Amino acid sequence: MSLRLTCGIDIGSTNVKVLLIDDEARTRWSRSIPVPRVEQDGRPSTDAGSLVRTIEQLIIEGWRATGSTDPIAAISSTGVGEDGLPVGADLQPLDLALPWFDRRAEDDARWLRSHLDQQVRAGVPLDGTRTAAKWHWLRQHRPEVMTRAATWIALTDYPLAWWTRSPFMSMTLAARTGCYDVFERCWLPSHLEMTGAPALPPVVPAGTVIGNVVRGPLLDSGAASTSTRVVSGGHDHPIAASVVRRIDPDAWVDSLGTANLVYGEAVAIEPRTDPYVAFSVPALGNPGIACLGVFEFSAALEPLRARDQGVALKEFLASQEAPGHPGSISAILRSLERALGMAPAGEAFPPELDTRTVLEASCFYARRTLACARSVGPEGNRLYAVGGWARSKALLQLRASVLGEALHTIDEAELTALGAALIALTASDPGRRDSVQRATSVVFPHKDWESRYEAMYSELLRLFEGWERVRCAN
Structure with missing residues (x-):
């Protein structure tokens, strides 16, 4: 069956999703599965090669399920903002990707905040989730990897760069590093030097055609051809918002x-x-x-999941109408303090903080x-x-x-x-x-x-x- 399809990939913190649409933007197939994770130093990390293979399998599965005989016309990706990895000249990963929620670079972030000027131009607070802090941490703890790096690729961009053999960085992902001037749309040289950033690829806005699929199972299966365009996407939340803003x-x-x-x-x-x-x-x-x-x-909801295996939270979310009545302002305030890290260290989760509060x-x-x-x-x-x-x-x-x-x-x-x-x-x-x-x-x-x-x-x-x-x- 002749059916022209385009593909969207969403590499989230929890799940990776693949969606295929036709020329009328109607969804023809979608699937979501957990992001493949591995452990490194007892913490979750991402093997970019394994991620690419997982995505390829999903795309091929979806393409076959639609019954299409035409290769996919174009592919783009969106996903996590700060995760990335050093790669060699052949774009092979030199290390695992540290997730944005990995907090081991908090001390590095504090040091950087005390030494960097022009932080306001980066548009984001420089904390331990930022790529900048991870660069500094890697320079201190894995210097051999950073020394060998030909460039750095954001995890969200990596499948596209791999398929095209063309390194790049989506602009909305550059903006999440803590080293990009979002007002002038250029790198902040002093930030790159201080953080120990590796060489960086060209920064491009969403919608830029990076190239065509030139290798891998997508070609072998027929799901893609060397005419399949590969297009830059970017940070997941803004890309989701862009759909809304197409409508409104x-x-x-x-x-x-x-x-x-x-x-x-x-x-x-x-x-x-x-x-x-x-x-x-x-x-x-x-x-x-x-x-x-x-x-x-x-x-902020994690303590609710730990309590009674999150049964109360699941029941609340599954309800057609929010159960219960407005809580007390004192309990709401206490919950806010905990969520913002202002509660006493080591304090047990208070029993009066129920799901609704x-x-x-x-x-x-x-x-x-x-x-x-x-x-x-x-x-x-x-x-x-x-x-x-x-x-x-x-x-x-x-x-x-x-x-x-x-x-x-x-x-x-x-x-x-x-x-x-x-x-x-x-x-x-x-x-x-x-x-x-x-x-x-x-x-x-x-x-x-x-x-x-x-x-x-x-x-x-x-x-x-x-x-x-x-x-x-x-």
């Missing part, structure tokens, strides 16, 4: 994955520091600046983040909830009630992979109209809860502002 160009996006990220775009602004908002380049490389507010959502706390933090982001970008535009957690009607009802506004959703299970597939589709057919059709729905606040949460937020706002003064001072 001025939307704000509340992306609920392993991390919660609020995303919007604004006209050019002066470099600034904000305790809630990081700055980046827009998802598709458009003019202006992207505003990103991040909260480690999954980590912990979720409420994360929603209040999101509300403050959204307010700060909107103070920079356009205000009052519709807010869309996307990501795996956005499939829970109970969570969205609770979140809408705390935020005090309706949440719009899009009927697409793998929105992030779809974003990459649409980038590939546009690159394979430059003359096509840049649009996508998906059903949308709206979740409204619970009227009885909304006023209660509004009063709580007014009180919490004073506490937020106190924390902000401390964080900005540090």
Whole structure:
């Protein structure tokens, strides 16, 4: 059967997904499986070669399942922002990729913060999750690997670079390193020198054709040909947001994955520091600046998973309506302190912090983040909830009630992979109209809860502002 397909790959913190769409941007096949991990020094890491083989198997499986006899027209990828690896001149990995959530480089980040100037131009706080901190750590602990490195490739870009034999870095991934000037869109030389960064490949915006598939099982199986275009994508949350903004160009996006990220775009602004908002380049490389507010959502819920094997959390998320009633402001405050690392070290998880209270706390933090982001970008535009957690009607009802506004959703299970597939589709057919059709729905606040949460937020706002003064001072 003749069927023209394009492919989107989403390399997440937890799962890797592959999605195939046709020329009308209709999903023809998708699948999600756990990211293949290995242990190194007792910690999870990623073998980039194994990851490529896993993705190739998924693409071939999907292509065959569609019944298509035509090679895939174009492929793009999106995924984790900070993970990467040193490679040789032949692009073979020289080491495993440390995940962004690996915190062994925290001391390196503190040292870098005390020695680097122009940090505001990087748009993101320099902490242990950043690629910059990992570079410095690798220079100290694995110098032989960094010395041998011909270049560095972001893990999200690696499959594309491997298939084309062309190293590159997607611009939204460069922006997550802590060494890229997101306002001028160029590297910060002093940061690269201080962090010990290896030689870096060209930085390109999303939608850049890197080359064609020139090797591997995709060719051998017929799923791809040497005419299959390979197209740069980038950071997962912004790429997911780009789908929403194709439907609603001025939307704000509340992306609920392993991390919660609020995303919007604004006209050019002066470099600034904000305790809630990081700055980046827009998802598709458009003019202006992207505003990103991040909260480690999954980590905040980890104690709930440990308690009774997470049964209460699963039951809450599976409900059609959020069970229970608004919690007390003291319990919400205590949950926020724990999530932000302000609780006493070693303190046991308090029994009064039930599932709803912990979720409420994360929603209040999101509300403050959204307010700060909107103070920079356009205000009052519709807010869309996307990501795996956005499939829970109970969570969205609770979140809408705390935020005090309706949440719009899009009927697409793998929105992030779809974003990459649409980038590939546009690159394979430059003359096509840049649009996508998906059903949308709206979740409204619970009227009885909304006023209660509004009063709580007014009180919490004073506490937020106190924390902000401390964080900005540090």
